[in-house]
């Protein structure tokens with residue numbers, strides 16, 4: 594199997610182009626395991642709520658920035674299905 598980032602990039606390119614993806618059973622198993630662990634992670638909003646010492650009513654800029662760094666490093670749960678905008 595190619596590496597994870599190549600696989601993810603290929604899936605995203607196809608999705609953005611409005612095309613589906615066919616996976617081998619081994620790759621589908623791997624993707625399924627990854628999705629199972631992804632759904633166990635907190636969302637960006639969950640992370641903001643935990644790290645904000647001021648308990649801001651709406652996510653404040655510094656806490657959102659820190660949460661974005663954490664999400665980029667460790668991943669996060671996606672709140673809603675990604676619907677890429679065409680173009």
Ligand SMILES: [Zn+2]
Pocket residue numbers: 645646647648649652653654655656
């Ligand atoms: Zn805050």
